[in-house]
Amino acid sequence: MRVAVNQLADAGNLAAPKRSRPAARDLRVLGQPGFVLHSYPYKETSLIVEMFTRDHGRIGLVAKGAKRPHSRLRGVLQTFQPLNTSWSGKAELRTLIDAEWVGGLLPLEKTALLCGFYLNELLVKLVARDDPHPALFDHYVSTLNQLAHGEPAQIVLRKFERALLKETGVAADLTRCTSTRAPVAPECWYVVDPERGPRPAEAGDNWPRVEGRTLLAMEAEDYAAAATQQQSKQLMRFLLAHHLGGAPLNTRQILIDLMQI
Structure with missing residues (x-):
């Protein structure tokens, strides 16, 4: 189980903000609830992060310097952790400005953790970027909560x-x-x-x-x-x-x- 989770890692208390304009037209979005679906290295010190956000759907973000030992983002950009995120840009890959841990969800463990990675893989492969799905986001939060509580x-x-x-x-x-x-x-x-x-x-x-x-x-x-x-x-x-x-x-x-x- 531990080996499988490590391999996959490599591969309800969120407040709904006011609805903003579609992400493709925004230069800057602040304080958007979101979850990391997947991340992978970019250049020497950065990450590309697939994020699922409440009002902007699935988006791609460049987290500059996130791999540096003293980066504030290094310990924040974890899967299944509720975040408030801010970014700028209007290209397909935006630039992550900030991410703050919100809390409110129990951690996923053992089989529940594998199920969480399964949810993330579904979202990455079936939800188009920049396609808002606030109801699905809320369902995702509820599903993580149910898995964490042993449903x-x-x-x-x-x-x-x-x-x-x-x-x-x-x-x-x-x-x-x-x-x-x-x-x-x-x-x-x-x-x-x-x-x-x-x-x-x-x-x-x-x-x-x-x-x-x-x-x-x-x-x-x-x-x-x-x-x-x-x-x-x-x-x-x-x-x-x-x-x-x-x-x-x-x-x-x-x-x-x-x-x-």
Whole structure:
């Protein structure tokens, strides 16, 4: 577990500020709530940081001098830590001016930590830069909080995956059959077209077969039933793979190997 976390590291008390103009038009943004999703070295002493912010979405920042031993940013730019961030510039990569730790979230440990890296990888690969998603940001904060408090990971992750697809505009309505427009029947079996939504399962379908009651439960965010947990896991794995265009999720494979999430 320790080795896996180290490899990945290399790879609810946030106040909502007043909405500012879109990031692409701003020269300077001050005090924006955000989280580090990923960072990697840039030149000798700096970092490029992928940040998920409440009102500006995912942005790329250059943290100049952050690798210097006495840099104030050196110990601040950590994943899963609530930050207030400030930056300037209007290019694709802005310049980080300041970052301050806010606090309010428990640290993630063990499996919860791996789940947190999985969330970050999803955001980096599925959320476009400069595309604000304040509702998804709030859901991310809530998800980290639930993981930190030991909520069942298989349920917490399914809810976040579904919220991510909804907020990015690619989630179909799971309560209505696309071929007939009739409501999904709990006792029937369906497959879910990633681009259209549910349709009745047919012989020869290679897509995951899901009971109607599972689709209805997912739409209602009710994952109490064991069948719902199992079928939703297979369905979300299939849907995410489609929208990722075949790009692998490194953290998911580790989670599958460890606990079959």
